[in-house]
Amino acid sequence: MSSSKQTSAHSGTWKRWVTTQNVVVAVVIVLGVIFPLVVDRPRFWLPNIGVRTLWMGTIAMSLVFLNKYVGLLSLAQMTFAGICSYGIGYFSVTMGLPIIPSIILSLGVGSLAGYITALIAVRTKAIYFMMITLALSQVFYSWASQAIEVTNARRGIAPIPRPNLGFIDLNDITTFYYFALFLAVLSYVIFRYTAKSQFGLAIQGIKDSPERMSALGYNVNRYRTAALTLAAFVASIGGVILVFDRNQVDPSFVSLDSTLNILVVAVVGGIGSLGGVFIGGLVFALLQNFAQDFTDRYMTLTGLVFIGVLLFFPAGLVGLGPIIRRLFSKRAKTSASKASSDTPTVERRAGTHNKKGQHK
Amino acid sequence: MDIWPLILLNGLTLGAVYFVASSGLTLIFGLMRVITLAHGTSFLFGGYLGYVAASVTGNWIVGLVAGLVAAGLLGLFTHQVLIRRFQDDDMRVALITLGVAVIGTDLMLAVFGGTATQVPFPQEFQVALQIPGIGDYPLIRLIILAIAVVLGLAIYLVIARTRFGSIVRAGVDDAPMTSATGVNVRVVFAVIFAVGSALAGLAGVISGTLFPLLPGQDGSYLLFSLVVVIVGGMGSIPGAAIGSVLVGVVSQFALVVAPTYAFVLTFALMVIVLAVRPQGIMGRPA
C-alpha cells in the first residue's frame, strides 16, 4: 500500500501516479480559485457554500490523515478546531489582544489539546481510540457549555469580526474566501509533504506493523503523539477559518452533532483520500442549505447516503472516479486498481489487533 | 439533616439505569469486538415503544416487555441487514451503526415529536418508602435498582452456568476455534446483538419511567454507556456494574457539590481511569 522504497521497477508507475493525482489537485484548486467569479450571488455562495466547504474539509482532512497514515480514527478533530476558535475569541475579544498574536496563540492551544489527547489516548488502539476521543470531545463540550468565565457558557463569545490583518483585509468576503482557500491548500500541502517525509514513512510503518517498528527501535507512541499533534494543528487551521466564518464561537461548534458532521464529510468524501474531503464538504454544505427545499427529513437522507457510501463505495465519492473510469476506459483496469489501493477503505483493524475478533 | 446517604442512594439508583443500558453494549463488545453506535437509538426506540405500550394497556410490565422486544428486533434487523457482512471490520460497523443512529434520531423526532413524554407507572408505586437514616425515598427508584441487580445476576449466571453461556465465553476467547467445534457462531452473534440491543430498549423504558423521554437522549445515553464501559473495562459485565455505580454516584455528588460542572466531573472520572488503567477497571489488557 505504501512502499517505503522506490525501486527502479516501481518508479515508472510512481511518477505516473504523482502526475495524475497532481493534475486532479491542480484542477480542483483552479475550480476553487474561479468559484467566486462564476457564482451568481457571491454573498450567499461564498460564505454558505465556499468557506463552509473549506473549513469542514480542512478539519475532516485532519481526520482522514490520521486514519490513512496512522490508522487511528479520531472523533476529536472538530473539538481541536473548536478549541482554536474559542482561543481566538478569548484572546482577541475577552482579553483584547491584537488579532495576529491571538491567532498564533490559538493555533498553539489547539495543537496542545491534540498533544494532551494523545497522552491520554495514544496507548489505546483502533476502536478504543475512537470511543475515547469521542468521550473527550464531549468533556470539552460540557465544559464549554458551562464555563462562563472562559467560554461565556451557552451564549458563547460574540461578535468576533473578520479582522484586517494589515497586509490583508478579511472584511471583504471574497478576500476572506481566498484566505480560507489558501489555508486549506496549505493544510493539504502540509499533509502531503509529511506523508512523504521520513517521519511519514515511519508512521505508516507503525500503522502496518507496530510490533516490527517497535522492535526496530522506533518509539511507537512518540510517533503517534507527534502525528496527532500535527493533525490537531491542521484542525486548528480549520478552526481559524470557522471562527471568522461564524463571527462568533459557542458550544454548538463542538457538539456531538458537529463532531459527527465532520465524520460524515470524511466518509462521504472518501476516508482514504486527503483531497476527497472537500467533495464531501461541498456535498454536505449543499445539503445543509438546500435539502430542506425538497424534504423535511434531510438527516434521514444524510444517514442513508452515509450508510450507502459505507456499504457500496467504501472509498467515498472520490472512489467513484476510478469506477467511472473503469466503465469508459480500456486502460482502466490498471489505473482503477492503483487508485483503489491509494484510497484504502475504512481500515480493517480488528483482525490485526484483536485475534479474538477473528472467526473465519 | 445529613443528605449524603440520600445522595449515595440516588447515585446507586441512577447507576442502575446506566447499568442496564451499558450491559448490552459491553455484552456485544465482549463477544463480537464491535461497538454499536446505534445503542442510544435502541435505548430511545425501546423507551418510546414502551411508553406507547404502557399508555395503551395501562400496564407498566407490558411496557417493559414491549420496549425490550422492539429494541431487540431493531438490533436483529440492523445486524442481519447491515452489518453481518462486515462484522470483522469494527470501524465499519461503528460507522454503519452511526448512520443508523442518525436516521433513527431523525425518524423518532418525526414520529414522537420534540416534547417530553414519560412512561406511566402504577399509582401504588408512586409512594415514598421510609428508610432508616435517609427518610422518605421514592419506591419506584428502589424497584428499578432491584430490577438492575436481578438482571445483572441473571446475565452473569447465564454466561457462567449455561451451555449458551459457555458458547459465548468460548466465542469471546477464540471465535475461530469455537466455530471449528461446530457451533454456529453467526447465530450466536445475531442473538447476542439482538439481546444487547434489547437490554438498551429495556433501559429506555426504565429510564422513561424515572425521567422523561425526549430527542437527544439517544446521544446522551450512548455517551454514558460508552463512558461506563470505558471506565469498567470493555466486555466485562462486572466491569459495567462497577462503572455504572461509579458514574452514577459521581454524577450525583457532582450535582450537589458543583452543579455547574456536573457533566464535566462525570467525564473527568473516565479520563482519570484511563490515565491510570487504560483497559478500564475490570478490562483485560488490550
Add this chain to the structure above:
Amino acid sequence: MKSLLKKRLLPVVAVAAAAGLALSGCSAGGGGETKEIKIGVLATDKGNLAFGMDEAKAAIGVSMAAIGGTIDGGEIDGVPVTIVYEGTDGTSASAQTAVKKLVENDGVDIVFGPVSGDEGETVVQYALTTPEVTYVNGSASPVGMTLAGADNFFRFHGDSAMWMGGLGDYAYNDKGYKKIYAIAEDYSFPYDNAGGFFSEFCAAGGSVTGNSWVPVGTTDYSSIIAQIPADTDAVYVGLGGADAASFLSQAVTAGVKKPLVGGTIAVDTTALSGDANIADVAVGTIAGGPVPGPDYSSPEWQAFVAEYAKQPKAFPSPSIFSILYYNSFNSLLLALEEVKGQLGSPDQKDLRAALTALEWTSPTGVIKLDANRQAIVDNFLIEVVQGADGKLTTKQISQTSGVKQGTKTYDRFEGCPN
C-alpha cells in the same frame, strides 16, 4: 450583491430600477417604487422545537387571513407580498446559515424570526452587517438583543426579564413568600428570566436561600431536591420543557411540600398536559409571562384563539410561540399597510418609521415600541389550578400594563442578582 448595487449604482438604479434589480431577485432595494415585498421567515422545524415552524405558520395564517392572503403571501395596496420560509434547528449555527440564505440567496426585504434565544443573538449580529434589510423578531427573548444597537431590528414582545414583571412583588406581598430557593437551568434565558424575578423579589424584601444552576438536560433532580433547605417558603423553578417535566414528576415522588414559583416556560400547556401525575406539586404554582390564562376575556384574545384554532396543525390552545409570532407579524403587517406597501428609501425608511410609530391593541394588550425598538407590553401573572375535569390548567391572576425593558442583562448569580 445587493449592497454592492446600492453603494455603487444607486443613481443608475433610480433610473433603471425594474431591469437592474431583477438580478438580486428583489425589487425593493432601490430608490424607486416598491413593486414587490418579499418576507423571509425563520422558524424551527428540526430539533426539540421542531413545532416552531407550524406555530409560526399558524400565526402568519391568522394574520394574513385578515388581509385576504395566505401563509404564502398576499397583496397590500396593489403590492404583492411573498413569504418564504427557512427552517432551523434552534441553534445559532443553523440560524446563521438560514438568515444568510434568506438575505443573500432569496433576496428578501424583511426577515421575520427567529424562535430561540441562541438564534436571536446571532441574527441581531447579522442584522448589524446588513443595514438595508429590516428585521422583525419572532419569539427570541434575550434582553441584550435590542440593546445591541441594530437600528434595523425590531421586537414586538417583551424580553425574558420583562416576562417576570410583577411576579416578584406578588410572591412577596400577596403570597407571603419571604425566602425562596432557586433551581434554574444554566444558560442565558433562565439568567434573564430569574434575574427579572429575583431583582423584584429582593427589592420587595425577600431573600434567597440558595441557587442551583443545573446544566440543561439534567434529568435526575433527586439530589437537587434533597438540598432545598427546610426553612424555605417556596421554590423557584427556572426550568423548561423536559427539564421542567423531570423536576415536577420527581418532586411528586420525592414528596416536595413547598409551593413553586415558575419561570415563564416551566408550566406551559405542554408541561401540564403531559402524562405524569404532577398535580400534587403543580397546583398553586404562580408564574409570569406574555401568555394570558385561558380564561382571559379580551375580545382581541378571543378572536385570535378562534382564528388560531382554524389553522392546520394548531395545538389545542395557542402556545407562547404562536402568540409572539402573531403579535410580531401582525405588527409588521400593520406597518406595511400604513405605508401602503411602499418601503421607502434608503434603507426602507418609511417602513421603519411606521414600525417605530406603531401602536395597536393586540390579543395580549397594547403594543408600542420604545427608543430601542423594543416593545412596551402587557405582562400576565397566572396560577396553575385543577379544572373541574381534574385536568391541570392555568388561571389569570393579574395583568400588568406598560411593562418596559430594563437595561440590565443578567449573568449567573448567587443569592440576589446585583
